[in-house]
Amino acid sequence: MKRIIYVLLIVITLSSLLLAGCQGGHGTALNLYGIDPITLDPAVSGEMISHEYIQQIYNGLVRLDENLEPSPDIAERWEVSADGCTYTFYLRKDVRFQDGREVTASDCKYSLERACRPATGSLTAATYLGDIVGVSEVIAGQTEEISGISVVDDHTLRITIDTPKSYFLAKMTYPVAFVVDRNEAEMGGEWWREPNGTGPFRLQSWEEESRLVLEKNDYYHGEKAGVGTVVFQLWGGVPMNMYETGEIDATDVNINYIDKVADPAGNFYRELEIVPELSFSYIGFNHTRPPFNDARLRQAFSMALDKDKMVSLAFKDMMERADGVLPPGIPGFNENLKGLDFDVAAAKNLIADSTYGSVENLPPITITTMGWGGLISNSLEAIVHEWRQNLGVEVTVRQLEPEQFLYNLKQEKDEMYLLGWVADYPHPQDFLELLFRTGEENNAGEYSNPAVDDILDRAGVELDYETSLTLYQEAEQMLVDDAACVPLWFPKNYFLVKPYVSGYELTPMGYADLSRVSVERD
Secondary structure, three states: OOOOEEOHHHHHHHHHOOOOOEEOOOOEEEEEEEOOOOOOOOOOOOEHHHHHHHHHHOOOOEEEOOOOOEEEOOEEEEEEOOOOOEEEEEEOOOOEOOOOOEOOHHHHHHHHHHHHOHHHOOOOHHHHHOOEOOHHHHHOOOOOOOOOEEEEEOOEEEEEEOOOOOOHHHHOOOHHHOOOOHHHHOOOOOHHHOOOOOOOEEEEEEEOOOEEEEEEOOOOOOOOOOOOEEEEEEOOOOHHHHHHOOOOOEEEOOOOOHHHHOOOOOOOHHHEEEEEOOEEEEEEEOOOOOOOOOHHHHHHHHHOOOHHHHHHHOOOOOOEEOOOOOOOOOOOOOOOOOOOOOOHHHHHHHHHHOOOOOHHHOOOEEEEEEOOOOOOOHHHHHHHHHHHHHHOOOEEEEEEOHHHHHHHHHHHOOOEEEEEEEOOOOOOHHHHHHHHOOOOOOOOOOOOOHHHHHHHHHHHHOOOHHHHHHHHHHHHHHHHHOOOEEEEEEOEEEEEEOOOEEOOOOOOOOOOOHHHOEEOOO
16 A cells, blocks of 8 residues: 555545644644544555554664655665675664654564564565565564664664665655554554654644644754644544635645636745646546456447546646656656557447447446545546546546555555555655556556566566666566556645744655744744
8 A cells, every 4th residue: 555555636635735834832833634543553554544644753774865765764884795795883872762762673674574464464574674574474473583683782783684775775764664662552452542753743633533743852853843742633624615714724735726726826836836746636536346457448448438538627737647657756767658548439449349349338337436425536536537538438436534545545445546656765666666567466457468577577587677667667668568556647836834834844755854844923
C-alpha cells in the first residue's frame, strides 16, 4: 500500500491542509485543518492520511533532505561495503525517545524486526524492507530475527541486503523503517494512541473527529520545532471557508475556488503556491477475471477517454494529462513515451476483435473507489460518462470507506478501481516495480507480465545509472502498450498560506516538515 496509496481527490486534500497560527499554551501554536489518522503505528501505516502525523512523531535511520536525497537522521553517517551489500550505520548519541530514554542500535533492530513479524500485520514491510537478507523468513513466520541485521554496539548497526540497489537507502526513509519504543509496542493493542517517538513533535492529545494536538519535543535531536504546539481541527468544516474567515492559515484549493484564487487582481493571488507532485492518478484493472484479462478490452477502455477534455473541464487545467506512469520530474521520465491515443473508433474495433465481440456481451462492470457518504468526484462522473457515451457501456461505481479501501483493495476490488500513487522516494522503481511487478503487495490489480518483470529485475540491479533508467523506460512503454492501467493525470498541489506563516515548504511528495514552520503575527 502506499504510503502508499492515496485516492487523488480525497487524500490529496489533507496534504495541503496544513498551516495556521494563533497564540496558545506552549509558545506559538499552529491551527491546522486535519482528518483523523487511521493509525499512528509506522509499521502498519500505508497511506498519506496517517503519514502526515507519523512523520512528525517518529524518525528512522535516514530521511530525505530538501533535494530528496537520503541524509542522516538517527544515523549520523554510514559506510557501504565494496560489494554494495552491507551498510554500517553509526547512530547519533543524543537521540532519545520522547520520554527521555536513549535510542540504541538494539531499538533500531527491534523496530525493523517487529515490522516484519506476521503478528504486526504490516502490508508495507515486504515492499520496503524486503531487500534485507532474512526479512522474507521473518515475514513467513519462520523466525523472529532478521539475519541480515546485527548490532555491533549500542551505536552501530549493520544491515546486509541481497544485491546492490541504488534505492535501498531511499526505501529506508519510509515509515515502516521508523524506530518505535519496544516497551510500548510490546504492550499490544492500540499502543500508538500514546506514542513515544523520537520526532520533532509528540502527541499531546487526540479527540477523534474533533481535535489532535502535537507538542514540541524538547528531546528532539535535530533543530527544535519553531512552534510550541500544532492543533489539527479534525473535520472542522470547509477548509477554504475557514481560511477566508481566518480560522486556519493555510488550505488547499479545489476546483470550485481556483478561478477566485488565481485571479491576479484578487485578494488571494499573492498567497497562492503551486507545487507539482511526484504522483499520478490512474484506473487499475482487475487482471484476474473477465473482462479485463483481455488486453484489447483494457486498451479500448483507455482509448475511449478524452483525457484532455476532462483535464480542462473537470479540473480546469489544474492537472496534467498522463500518458504514462512516471510523472514529470522523476528520474527516467520519458518525454518521448507513446501513450494510447483517444480514438473511439479504434476502441470500438478492439472490442469487436476481442473475445466478446460486442459491448452487449460484456459482463457487468463495476469500478471501486474511496470516499464518504456516497458522493463521487466530478472526475469519476466524467470518466463513467465518457464510457457510456463513447462505448455504450454502463459502469457501476462502488464506494468504500478509506480504511477498507486503502488496506484491503486487493481483496475488495471489482473489475476496475480508481487510485493514486505518490512517490515515497524519487526513483522509477517506486512506481513501476511496486505497482506492476508480479506478486508485489501494491500491485492491487494483480497484473503479471514475465517480460516486464525481467526488465524491472535487470533495472533494479543495474549499476550504471543511465542504463538502469533506460531499462525502466522500456518497461514503462511495455506497460502502456499492454494497458496495464489507464494513466489519467499528474497532480499539482495548489494551496494558500497566510503571509505571516513562514518556513512552510511542500515537497514533491506532498508533505511538509512542520518543525520548520514559524508564525509571526503583528
